[in-house]
Each structure stands twice: as structure tokens, then as C-alpha cells.
Amino acid sequence: MIDDLAIGITHLLLVIAIIRLLARTDLDREPQRKAEAESPSSPPPPGAPPQADAGRNRVGVMRLPGLGRGNRRV
Amino acid sequence: MFNLLLALFALYLIAMGLRRPFIWVLFYLWVDILAPQKMPFAQLAAIPISLVAFVLAVVGWAMFDDKQNVRFSFRQVLILMLLIYCGISTQTADFPEAAAGKWDWVWKALVFAIFLPLTLTTRLRLEAAALVMVLSAGAIIIDGGLKTLGGGGGYGELKLFINDNTGLYEGSILSCVAVSLIPLALWLAREGTIFPSDKRTHLFALGIAFAALLIPVGTEARTGLMCAGLLAILMLRSAKNRMLYIGLMAVAAVIAIPFLPHSFTARMNTIENNKADESAATRLAVWAWTQGYAADHPFGGGFEVYRANKLVINTQDTSAGGGGVTTVQSTQTKDQGRAFHSSYFEMLGEQGWPGLILWLTLQISGILQLEGVQRRLKKSTDPADRKDYGMAVALQQGHITYLLGAAFVGIAFQPFVYMLIGLQIALVRQVNDRRHPAQTGTPGVRMQAASLRAG
Numbered sequence: 358m359i360d361d362l363a364i365g366i367t368h369l370l371l372v373i374a375i376i377r378l379l380a381r382t383d384l385d386r387e388p389q390r391k392a393e394a395e396s397p398s399s400p401p402p403p404g405a406p407p408q409a410d411a412g413r414n415r416v417g418v419m420r421l422p423g424l425g426r427g428n429r430r431v
Numbered sequence: 432m433f434n435l436l437l438a439l440f441a442l443y444l445i446a447m448g449l450r451r452p453f454i455w456v457l458f459y460l461w462v463d464i465l466a467p468q469k470m471p472f473a474q475l476a477a478i479p480i481s482l483v484a485f486v487l488a489v490v491g492w493a494m495f496d497d498k499q500n501v502r503f504s505f506r507q508v509l510i511l512m513l514l515i516y517c518g519i520s521t522q523t524a525d526f527p528e529a530a531a532g533k534w535d536w537v538w539k540a541l542v543f544a545i546f547l548p549l550t551l552t553t554r555l556r557l558e559a560a561a562l563v564m565v566l567s568a569g570a571i572i573i574d575g576g577l578k579t580l581g582g583g584g585g586y587g588e589l590k591l592f593i594n595d596n597t598g599l600y601e602g603s604i605l606s607c608v609a610v611s612l613i614p615l616a617l618w619l620a621r622e623g624t625i626f627p628s629d630k631r632t633h634l635f636a637l638g639i640a641f642a643a644l645l646i647p648v649g650t651e652a653r654t655g656l657m658c659a660g661l662l663a664i665l666m667l668r669s670a671k672n673r674m675l676y677i678g679l680m681a682v683a684a685v686i687a688i689p690f691l692p693h694s695f696t697a698r699m700n701t702i703e704n705n706k707a708d709e710s711a712a713t714r715l716a717v718w719a720w721t722q723g724y725a726a727d728h729p730f731g732g733g734f735e736v737y738r739a740n741k742l743v744i745n746t747q748d749t750s751a752g753g754g755g756v757t758t759v760q761s762t763q764t765k766d767q768g769r770a771f772h773s774s775y776f777e778m779l780g781e782q783g784w785p786g787l788i789l790w791l792t793l794q795i796s797g798i799l800q801l802e803g804v805q806r807r808l809k810k811s812t813d814p815a816d817r818k819d820y821g822m823a824v825a826l827q828q829g830h831i832t833y834l835l836g837a838a839f840v841g842i843a844f845q846p847f848v849y850m851l852i853g854l855q856i857a858l859v860r861q862v863n864d865r866r867h868p869a870q871t872g873t874p875g876v877r878m879q880a881a882s883l884r885a886g
Contacts, residue, residue: 359581360592363574364433367566368440370635371461374566374625375447375454378559384451385497387553 433592437467438475445487452491456550457563459484459543463846464567466600469593485539492550500552500864504856506800507545509793510849514541516786517734524733533734533844540846547853548860554818555624557857561822562625564850565616569639571599572609576642579649582692589649599847606655607836608847609643610662614825614832616640622818651695654839658832665828709746709764714772714839716742721771721780731783741767774837790843794834797855801827804862819862826855 378384441458448455462468462484468475517537524530551557575591593600599608620636621628647655663680670676688696720740724732732739748760771777778787801823808820833848842848 359577360574361433363570363577364436364592366573367570368436370626371440371563371566372443374559374562375444375457377625378454378555379447379451381555383553383555384453384559385553 434467434470434475437465437470441467441475441480445483448487448491452487452495453550453556453559455484455487455491456547457559459488460560460563460850461567463540463543463850464564464599465570466593466598469595469597471593481539485543488543488550489546492546496550497552498549501549502860503545504548504860506793506796506852506856507548509789509796510541510544510852513782513786513789513793514538514545516782516789517541520731520733520782520786524736526733526735526738529735529738530733536846537734537844540844540849543846544849544853547850548856551854551857552861554815554861557822557854557861558619558623558625560850560854560857561615562619562623564847564854565612565619565639568599568608568612568847569616569642571605572612572639572642572646575605575609575649576645579645598845601840602650603652603654603836603840604842604845606647606650606652607658607833607840607842608845609646610655610658611829611833611836611851613640613643613662614666614828616643618821618825622821648691648695653699654836656699657839658836661835662828662832665831669824669828709744712744712746713742713766713769716744716766717769717771718773718776721776725779725783729783731779731781731786734781736780737771737777738768740769741765742769771841773839774841774843777841777843793852794830797852798827798830800859801830801855804859807866808862815865819858822854822858823862826851826858830855 382388441462444454444458444461448458459481462481468478468480470476517534521527521530521534547560551560571591575589578589578591589602591600591605596602599605616636616639619626620632623632626632644659646652647659667673667676717737717740720742721737724736724739742765744764744766746762746764748762750758750760771780775787775791778790782790804823805820805827808816808823811817811820830848830851833842833851837843837848
């Protein structure tokens with residue numbers, strides 16, 4: 358009786374654990390962190406379309422010292 | 432009934448491995464810890480299930496797993512050297528047949544210890560392996576704990592799934608392993624993602640920890656009590672509120688002592704009065720014999736060489752009589768072929784000084800590497816780093832506890848500790864890879880210099 362209980366509890370948990378593992382995408386490959394995934398310096402994945410306007414986008418995030426300071430509320 | 436459940440569970444794991452071959456690695460861990468094929472009336476007894484699991488795990492990894500970052504660490508090389516050394520010493524063993532019998536399972540434990548870290552390439556895999564280890568051993572621990580609560584314990588009396596002294600089913604070995612697993616079980620409850628941290632996981636982990644602490648009571652193994660004492664001290668180091676921790680431990684001890692069976696307290700008292708205890712005196716005699724043997728045979732005598740020992744055991748029983756008179760009764764008995772009762776002397780006698788040095792280097796380097804990981808991640812606030820830090824603490828506490836138990840039980844080649852080592856190697860490698868991403872992504876097999884740095 359106690360044997361059945363001990364095996365039953367632990368193996369029920371093991372079955373649930375395996376079901377959950379099978380549903381996870383990070384079992385075989387570590388998920389990329391958001392910061393790394395969105396980093397502009399990271400190379401594009403193989404087969405990704407070329408970024409024709411990458412240069413223009415980069416200009417968009419540049420800031421000059423003091424730019425926009427006048428709009429800030431004090 | 433439970434044998435049928437185990438057979439169905441084995442088939443389930445084999446089938447699920449077809450979807451994700453890593454499940455076969457977990458299958459091997461489960462088989463090696465629980466030994467379902469050895470249980471009475473086991474449906475699995477007719478199948479070499481351990482071999483099947485081993486082959487599936489290796490083939491699954493070799494054929495389907497991503498091997499882009501496969502590297503051998505310094506400690507895997509140490510295990511390989513130990514494997515080769517033990518293979519050679521088996522060929523020249525003093526007791527060739529007995530040595531071959533032990534070699535049959537030792538080589539598998541060592542090869543799997545080299546192999547396991549190669550498969551644990553993600554955090555989730557590491558957690559899954561730890562969870563399967565805890566739950567598989569947990570089945571035996573819960574069984575023993577409940578039977579102890581029901582009064583079924585006693586020295587050599589606790590009946591578990593398998594009534595023989597093999598693997599984890601030997602009282603002292605189970606006590607040591609059960610206590611060593613407590614930090615890992617608590618870590619899984621705190622940081623687990625397969626069973627995310629909540630009240631239920633904490634309650635279950637505390638239940639396993641309580642059952643694990645009952646195992647030394649149920650088996651009346653003195654080793655287990657010492658392991659529990661050491662673990663309490665080690666956990667003090669990582670406790671957030673140390674004064675509260677000390678207070679709770681003291682209260683728990685005060686409450687627990689009156690409920691302990693008399694036979695348990697009587698046996699634990701022999702730790703202090705070991706001169707009167709024949710078991711302790713036999714150990715001392717075997718250890719003295721081993722030192723002498725190693726002086727004559729510095730390269731060891733191969734597995735099971737303890738069979739050569741012939742011992743004279745002296746015990747001294749001191750009792751206080753009336754009128755301040757103390758009576759000392761000395762007894763001398765002769766014995767032979769007594770086991771080492773210590774992993775350190777087991778290594779010294781069987782594998783000589785080179786084997787002992789290799790084994791000690793393997794153990795101590797792991798503790799140092801985990802210390803290195805803790806120091807590097809201690810101040811990090813990244814949740815992933817905190818998780819790695821917690822696992823490093825848990826594995827280190829478990830390993831140190833195991834090494835204390837190993838001083839009194841011959842468990843130098845117990846597969847469980849090599850699984851712990853496998854987890855350690857994988858954790859150190861993963862932490863290094865995350866800290867030095869430039870070193871990852873190199874194809875092929877190369878030495879993991881980064882793991883040396885962590886030490």
C-alpha cells in the first residue's frame with residue numbers, strides 16, 4: 358500500500374513533468390534573450406530578407422546632445 | 432500493482448523519446464536510480480532495461496541532438512582517466528572474478544558521467560535532469576519515510592521496494608543520498624519552471640526533505656545523521672535570515688528528539704562511545720589494514736580487494752560500577768573480508784594512490800568550480816543568473832554532504848554521485864558560455880578551458 362502510494366505520487370508527477378517538457382520550445386535550444394534578439398549588431402538569420410533601409414533606420418535613433426530638451430516639462 | 436505502473440511508465444518514456452530524444456537520457460537516469468528491473472515480480476526483469484535505456488540515450492543524442500557546442504571539460508577528462516585506470520586495475524586485480532563483477536556496473540556509471548553533460552545543453556534540460564533525479568530517488572525516500580513514520584524502521588529492518596543491499600537500497604547509502612538531495616529538491620521548488628514555484632511545490636519539496644530526514648531514523652544509519660548535521664551547517668551559510676534559521680533548527684530538534692525511537696538514540700550514542708561498538712572498531716581495523724596494503728601495493732589491488740583482509744578487532748566497554756569504580760571490559764575478535772566502509776579507503780585499497788588522487792581531484796575540483804560560479808553570480812540581479820547561482824549552491828551543498836557520508840560508506844563509484852557531477856559540469860559550462868559567449872559556437876570537440884577558469 359505504501360509502496361503503491363510512493364510510486365504513484367512520484368510517477369504521476371514524472372508523467373506531468375514529461376508532458377510539460379514536450380510542450381516546451383526551450384528544451385533543445387536556449388531561447389534568445391530579448392536584448393540579444395533585437396540587437397541591431399546581431400547578424401541576420403540565414404535566409405532573412407536583406408535590410409535595404411538599415412542605414413536610414415540607424416540615423417533615426419541618433420541623438421544630438423540637448424536635442425528635445427526644450428520640450429521637457431520641468 | 433506498482434510493477435505494472437513502472438512497466439507502463441518505461442514504455443511511456445520510450446515512446447516520448449521518439450518525439451524528443453532527450454527524454455531517453457531522463458529514462459536512463461530513472462532506471463539507474465530506481466532500478467525497476469530489480470523489483471520483485473517486475474515485468475521489466477526479463478528485459479535488460481538499463482542497457483536499453485543507455486543505448487537509446489546515446490543513439491538519440493548521436494543521431495538527433497545538436498552537437499554544435501560539444502566540448503569536453505577538464506573534469507570529463509578526469510573521469511575518462513579514472514575509467515581507463517580502473518579498467519587496467521581490473522585486469523591485474525587480486526580477485527579477478529569479483530573485480531570483473533564490480534567493473535560491470537562501474538564502467539557504465541563513469542561513461543554515463545562523461546556523456547551526461549554533453550546532453551545537458553539548456554537550462555531546461557538541466558532542470559529536467561535534476562527533477563527526474565529528485566522524483567526517482569523521491570519514490571524510495573517517500574516510501575522509506577512513510578514506513579518509518581508507521582514504525583517500520585530499525586537497523587537493517589526498513590523494507591523498501593527492493594530488499595537487498597544494492598544501489599540506493601542499502602540503508603547507509605540511501606541515508607547519505609537522501610540527505611544530499613534535499614538542497615536540490617528545495618532549489619527545484621524555488622526556481623523550477625517545469626513545476627513553477629507555488630505553495631504546492633514548496634509543500635511537496637518540504638515533504639521530500641522531511642522524508643529524507645526520516646531515512647537516517649528509519650535505517651538507523653549513523654552516516655545519515657552526520658550528513659544531516661553537516662547539511663544544516665552548510666545551509667546556514669546560504670540562509671537569508673541566519674538567526675531565524677538557527678532558531679527554527681533548534682526548535683525542530685527539541686520537538687523531534689522525544690519522538691525518536693529508543694533504538695535510534697541508542698545507536699546514535701555509539702558515535703560518541705565508538706570504542707565499545709564493534710562496527711566502528713571494525714571500520715578502524717579495515718582502514719588500518721588498507722593503509723598497510725597501500726604501502727605494499729601503491730597502485731592498488733583492483734576492485735573488491737578488501738576480501739584479502741584479516742582483522743583483529745579490539746573493543747573496550749567501560750561501565751561505571753558502585754563506589755566510583757569503573758569497569759573496563761576488553762574484547763578481541765577476529766574477522767576477515769570486511770568491506771572498506773569508506774569511499775576514501777575504497778579508492779586507496781582498490782585503485783592505489785593514483786586512483787585516490789584522481790578521484791579526490793574530481794570531487795574537490797567540482798566543489799571549487801561551484802564556489803567560483805557562486806562568487807561570479809552572487810551580485811547579479813539577473814533572474815537567470817540567480818537561478819544558476821541557486822543551483823550551484825544546491826549542487827555544492829549536496830556534494831559536500833555526500834563526501835562526508837562517503838567517509839563512512841563505500842560509495843566511491845555509486846552512480847548517483849556521478850549524476851551530480853554530470854549536472855555540475857553542465858551547469859559550469861552553461862554559466863561560462865553565457866559569460867563568455869565568444870567561446871561558444873565553435874564546432875567540433877575541444878577542451879573546455881572556460882571551466883578551468885571557473886575554479
